[in-house]
Amino acid sequence: RYVPVGLAGILLAGLLAAFMSTFASTVNAAPAYIVNDIYLKYINPKASVKTQIRSSYIISVAVVVISTVIGFFLKDINEIFQWIVGALFGGYIAANVLKWHWWRFNGEGYFWGMTAGVIAAIVMKFTVPDAWVLYFFPVLFGVSLIGCIAGTYSAPPTDEETLINFYTRVRPWGWWKPIEEKALARYPHIQPNRNFKRDAFNVAIGIVWQCSLTIIPMYLVVRQQLGLWSSIALLLVTTLILRKTWYKPLCKEEIRYNEEIKQLKQNKE
Numbered sequence: 001r002y003v004p005v006g007l008a009g010i011l012l013a014g015l016l017a018a019f020m021s022t023f024a025s026t027v028n029a030a031p032a033y034i035v036n037d038i039y040l041k042y043i044n045p046k047a048s049v050k051t052q053i054r055s056s057y058i059i060s061v062a063v064v065v066i067s068t069v070i071g072f073f074l075k076d077i078n079e080i081f082q083w084i085v086g087a088l089f090g091g092y093i094a095a096n097v098l099k100w101h102w103w104r105f106n107g108e109g110y111f112w113g114m115t116a117g118v119i120a121a122i123v124m125k126f127t128v129p130d131a132w133v134l135y136f137f138p139v140l141f142g143v144s145l146i147g148c149i150a151g152t153y154s155a156p157p158t159d160e161e162t163l164i165n166f167y168t169r170v171r172p173w174g175w176w177k178p179i180e181e182k183a184l185a186r187y188p189h190i191q192p193n194r195n196f197k198r199d200a201f202n203v204a205i206g207i208v209w210q211c212s213l214t215i216i217p218m219y220l221v222v223r224q225q226l227g228l229w230s231s232i233a234l235l236l237v238t239t240l241i242l243r244k245t246w247y248k249p250l251c252k253e254e255i256r257y258n259e260e261i262k263q264l265k266q267n268k269e
Contacts, residue, residue, distance in 0.1 A: 091117015101174025112151025
């Protein structure tokens with residue numbers, strides 16, 4: 001309807017390629033996570049390489065079979081997409097934000113935060129299947145956040161030396177005051193990150209930039225000229241803003257950072 005015959009073939013090939021790449025990465029990632037993080041760690045730490053490979057094959061097949069079975073119960077692709085974005089992401093964000101911005105956060109907090117969020121999303125899916133899932137985003141986020149905090153304090157903090165090494169290399173902003181003080185006391189030449197406002201601004205502009213980049217091909221396919229040229233203009237404007245507020249400062253800070261890391265290595269030697 002919207003695409004000429006030749007372009008339709010290219011578009012279909014692109015969609016199939018995107019599907020195959022996503023499918024392949026998921027099938028390969030699942031056994032890697034399960035075998036390394038669960039099987040080898042808790043079930044059979046001394047498993048031979050042959051056993052690990054066989055386990056990976058079994059898990060890969062199981063993932064494909066389970067996913068196929070789940071697919072038979074879906075009404076349409078939009079249903080599962082809305083659930084992933086509105087529900088599953090609600091239980092996913094808290095742990096993946098805290099791991100960068102809270103020094104006390106640890107592996108237990110990440111595990112229980114993700115687990116609580118995913119379980120809550122699944123429960124919501126089956127208890128209120130006809131609800132607009134985006135409305136549940138704050139609830140699922142809150143459940144995941146509680147899981148993160150409870151899990152974090154259920155275990156001791158990460159080794160202090162690991163935290164100091166992480167801070168000196170990454171310089172995250174957020175709740176890092178105790179580690180920041182110890183890192184600066186040990187390495188007084190390093191400069192902490194004081195650019196929270198600028199970074200937050202760049203994140204907001206970057207989201208607009210990414211959305212514009214994504215939607216341009218869509219407008220091109222459906223031949224909506226106004227939306228297409230508006231998106232291109234927005235992409236150009238946000239690109240110029242990011243060049244000034246993100247890329248140029250990043251280049252300058254990279255030079256300073258490399259000098260600090262070089263001095264850091266010299267001090268350790």
